[in-house]
Amino acid sequence: ILNVEQSPQSLHVQEGDSTNFTCSFPSSNFYALHWYRWETAKSPEALFVMTLNGDEKKKGRISATLNTKEGYSYLYIKGSQPEDSATYLCAFNQAGTALIFGKGTTLSVSS
């Protein structure tokens, strides 16, 4: 059974702190890794799709890296703001298969 693990499950930081989360996935037959941000009562918002080993993506204060050989991806948030509070999901898929999601990391940022 293919499994995606995310850690930590939740964390609480102060405004201005930088933070990072981990997503672990099976390294065999890798095709793509997706990151989403999911705010309460809203649709999950796509952040990044990464396909190549060594990929680095950036969107504002959020960035992500990918290591397909060892099966992990990091999501970084620089200078966290209260509006960054959300659950961050990662999902991976093999070629021709649907996304398999982790349980997410819930971030709470206090002002």
Next chain:
Amino acid sequence: GAVVSQHPSWVICKSGTSVKIECRSLDFQATTMFWYRQFPKQSLMLMATSNEGSKATYEQGVEKDKFLINHASLTLSTLTVTSAHPEDSSFYICSARGTGWTDTQYFGPGTRLTVL
């Protein structure tokens, strides 16, 4: 960005009734739509994949006669929970995608189903 709507956002029904959930891609054509279910503190679990004009492909353990999926157009897919029972109470969410497997999936906001 691409927008996917989902209705209703929540529904409460009596045991034995059927409930229909609609998923629409508002500004793009969705070749493929996916239906997920999420139980508390669990990950999104894929229920089925549907391609426009074709029969849906259900994941192992998902009863196709209970969860009827129709994807009649490139912008609309429906999930009907037939003869709902309390154990069907869950959060159901759809997503839509273009043609490639690395294409982003765009999600609706989800539907909270409570069966009494």
